[in-house]
Amino acid sequence: MKDHAALSEAFNKDEQRVNWHDETLWWVRQKRDKASHQIPDWEELREAASQIKHNVLSDLGNYLEQFEKQAINNGISVHWAADAKEHNDIVHGILKRHGITQMVKSKSMLTEECHLNHFLEEQGINVVDSDLGELIVQLAKEPPSHIVLPCIHKKKEEIGDIFHEHLGSEKGESDPQILTETARIHLRNTFLTRRAALTGVNFAVAETGEFVVCTNEGNADMGAHLSDVHIASMGIEKLIPQRKHLSVFLRLLTRSATGQPITTYSSHFKRPRPGQEMHIVLVDNGRSIQLGREDFRNSLKCIRCGACMNTCPVYRRSGGHSYHTAVAGPIGSILAPNLDMKQYADLPFASTLCGSCTNVCPVKIDIHDQLYKWRQVIIKEGYGDKKKATAMQAMAYTLSSPKVYRIAGKAGRLVMKYAPFAVNNSLNPWYKQRDMPEPPKESFGEWYKKNRS
Amino acid sequence: MTTREKILANVRKSQPPLVTAPDIFLWENRQQAEASTVLETFKTVAGNVGSKVISVESIADIKNHLNILPGTRILTSVPELFDVADDVAPYQNANPHQLENVELAILQAEFGVAENSALWVTEKQMGTRVLPFICQHLALVVNAGDIVADMHAAYQRTQGSDHSFATFIAGPSKTADIEQSLVLGAHGPRSLNIFVLTT
Numbered sequence: 001m002k003d004h005a006a007l008s009e010a011f012n013k014d015e016q017r018v019n020w021h022d023e024t025l026w027w028v029r030q031k032r033d034k035a036s037h038q039i040p041d042w043e044e045l046r047e048a049a050s051q052i053k054h055n056v057l058s059d060l061g062n063y064l065e066q067f068e069k070q071a072i073n074n075g076i077s078v079h080w081a082a083d084a085k086e087h088n089d090i091v092h093g094i095l096k097r098h099g100i101t102q103m104v105k106s107k108s109m110l111t112e113e114c115h116l117n118h119f120l121e122e123q124g125i126n127v128v129d130s131d132l133g134e135l136i137v138q139l140a141k142e143p144p145s146h147i148v149l150p151c152i153h154k155k156k157e158e159i160g161d162i163f164h165e166h167l168g169s170e171k172g173e174s175d176p177q178i179l180t181e182t183a184r185i186h187l188r189n190t191f192l193t194r195r196a197a198l199t200g201v202n203f204a205v206a207e208t209g210e211f212v213v214c215t216n217e218g219n220a221d222m223g224a225h226l227s228d229v230h231i232a233s234m235g236i237e238k239l240i241p242q243r244k245h246l247s248v249f250l251r252l253l254t255r256s257a258t259g260q261p262i263t264t265y266s267s268h269f270k271r272p273r274p275g276q277e278m279h280i281v282l283v284d285n286g287r288s289i290q291l292g293r294e295d296f297r298n299s300l301k302c303i304r305c306g307a308c309m310n311t312c313p314v315y316r317r318s319g320g321h322s323y324h325t326a327v328a329g330p331i332g333s334i335l336a337p338n339l340d341m342k343q344y345a346d347l348p349f350a351s352t353l354c355g356s357c358t359n360v361c362p363v364k365i366d367i368h369d370q371l372y373k374w375r376q377v378i379i380k381e382g383y384g385d386k387k388k389a390t391a392m393q394a395m396a397y398t399l400s401s402p403k404v405y406r407i408a409g410k411a412g413r414l415v416m417k418y419a420p421f422a423v424n425n426s427l428n429p430w431y432k433q434r435d436m437p438e439p440p441k442e443s444f445g446e447w448y449k450k451n452r453s
Numbered sequence: 454m455t456t457r458e459k460i461l462a463n464v465r466k467s468q469p470p471l472v473t474a475p476d477i478f479l480w481e482n483r484q485q486a487e488a489s490t491v492l493e494t495f496k497t498v499a500g501n502v503g504s505k506v507i508s509v510e511s512i513a514d515i516k517n518h519l520n521i522l523p524g525t526r527i528l529t530s531v532p533e534l535f536d537v538a539d540d541v542a543p544y545q546n547a548n549p550h551q552l553e554n555v556e557l558a559i560l561q562a563e564f565g566v567a568e569n570s571a572l573w574v575t576e577k578q579m580g581t582r583v584l585p586f587i588c589q590h591l592a593l594v595v596n597a598g599d600i601v602a603d604m605h606a607a608y609q610r611t612q613g614s615d616h617s618f619a620t621f622i623a624g625p626s627k628t629a630d631i632e633q634s635l636v637l638g639a640h641g642p643r644s645l646n647i648f649v650l651t652t
Contacts, residue, residue: 024633048477051475052474055474055475058469058471059468060464074617082456086456130640131630133630150630151631152633159631177634179631180639184640216639218641218642219640221582222586225549243611243612244605244612246608247608248477248604250604251568260502261501261623262621263623264622264625264641265621265622265626266620267619268618270615270616271617273582282460288463291469292466
């Protein structure tokens with residue numbers, strides 16, 4: 001299993017693409033700034049959102065029961081899944097009962113987390129992702145690289161090739177307008193022929209038992225309203241107390257995500273339409289454990305806007321796939337170790353701790369503090385990088401004794417002066433993307449002794 | 454122990470001490486801007502997200518702005534337009550697939566929101582849920598007096614109402630998934646015309 005450093009190295013091979021990726025995401029970040037600056041009390045709004053989520057987390061048991069009761073009253077079937085497997089089995093069970101072998105799906109990071117597509121394909125069920133970006137990565141047999149912009153790592157020419165192969169567009173066609181039209185025609189037919197649709201959930205209201213799904217494309221609505229069976233999968237942390245609280249979150253969500261004032265569609269599903277079946281699957285999958293980790297429970301406030309990714313200097317230059325988890329970037333790096341500390345031990349280290357993620361987060365999650373705290377937990381639990389541990393021990397030894405420190409400093413300067421090849425080689429990770437600095441003639445200590453003492 | 458009981462028990466064991474939700478009264482009761490300012494903001498924002506705003510003095514006036522291609526299918530929930538479009542009511546419980554070839558839907562919106570140009574459309578006004586999404590072009594009608602300033606005012610307005618399905622619509626269906634190039638007409642309507650009734 002390759003770690004973040006190794007996977008970023010692969011992404012970094014194409015420098016021009018890295019620059020383009022970096023600039024595109026920074027442009028999205030700037031749009032977020034512009035949109036947020038138009039709201040005079042943006043900071044108060046963030047604070048309110050954070051506090052509402054705090055209230056949700058502190059009373060989640062009751063809110064879940066309240067939501068379930070209301071949803072059942074509204075004619076929705078409510079299911080509970082402890083983990084990914086149980087979620088996938090529930091979805092499969094619903095489809096099987098209806099004899100359905102084809103399903104259309106709109107964006108749901110939860111189903112990525114549960115690897116639902118793969119599981120259903122194994123059961124002989126065909127799944128089509130209907131969000132344009134998700135469709136592109138699905139056809140390319142890749143996971144999404146960004147939670148809001150799933151194929152942000154792909155150039156239009158590559159998308160043109162994928163569409164030529166799978167959807168029959170003209171060879172060499174790379175005009176986004178024409179490619180989107182190709183997908184529109186293809187997916188319209190899909191929407192009209194699928195009896196089951198699965199959607200994600202942006203917000204679920206405990207007070208009323210309704211849930212809200214936000215899209216720009218209208219794909220969630222097309223799928224849901226044309227289907228006989230609508231399944232909505234949601235993590236248990238998606239609840240909000242009352243309907244009026246939607247105002248706070250809908251004001252923040254898209255402004256933070258893409259700089260739009262709101263998504264094109266913010267659909268409120270309360271009851272199935274006559275003759276339709278509606279299901280909600282409430283998924284835990286580690287969330288109740290994270291809730292019990294005092295230092296990390298705030299990560300459950302996340303509303304999946306992606307602002308922390310767009311602003312992150314590491315994400316922008318390493319690409320979403322380097323995080324090898326469904327949710328990439330800073331937020332993914334504090335969520336993933338909860339699920340598997342060993343497999344994701346590298347992620348909290350994939351950060352400069354600059355704090356930009358924390359500054360843009362619409363629900364004020366202390367992301368960079370949590371990255372720092374995860375590092376400590378991971379080292380304490382023995383999942384740290386062994387090479388790094390040895391280097392740290394050597395450094396601790398050197399810094400603990402002034403004598404050893406002076407000798408090491410001198411040795412370093414001599415090596416760089418007389419034997420630069422010893423450090424200017426590929427064994428030294430620092431040298432990979434930059435030159436080593438000129439060695440100073442003497443240390444500050446030596447200079448001070450000569451000139452000031 | 455069922456999964457449900459297990460999850461609820463784990464959640465209750467893990468959740469922090471109770472903290473009350475903050476008051477959002479502050480935003481809900483703010484002095485609203487002048488009606489004319491609110492309307493102007495609505496128009497500007499709507500233009501920014503790709504909608505076209507047309508002020509009309511009467512419902513009948515809408516007909517002067519419709520560019521109807523002969524032989525295309527048009528549905529509406531606005532009785533005054535039944536001479537140029539079919540009534541959506543009969544489709545209420547029909548198979549939604551029957552609406553596959555609708556070219557234009559003209560629907561009444563309950564109210565609009567100035568800060569993001571979203572229009573609140575309920576199931577009752579849609580006839581059937583899929584209509585505002587499956588039509589090639591969408592037109593929404595809203596009274597100028599029914600534009601509120603922001604989302605807080607919007608949810609206050611919906612308080613007490615009960616809809617099996619309702620949605621905020623802001624602009625035509627769109628995507629920027631290919632290299633962040635904005636394309637209008639992803640899966641839903643390719644255009645949104647908003648008729649603002651000024652009388």
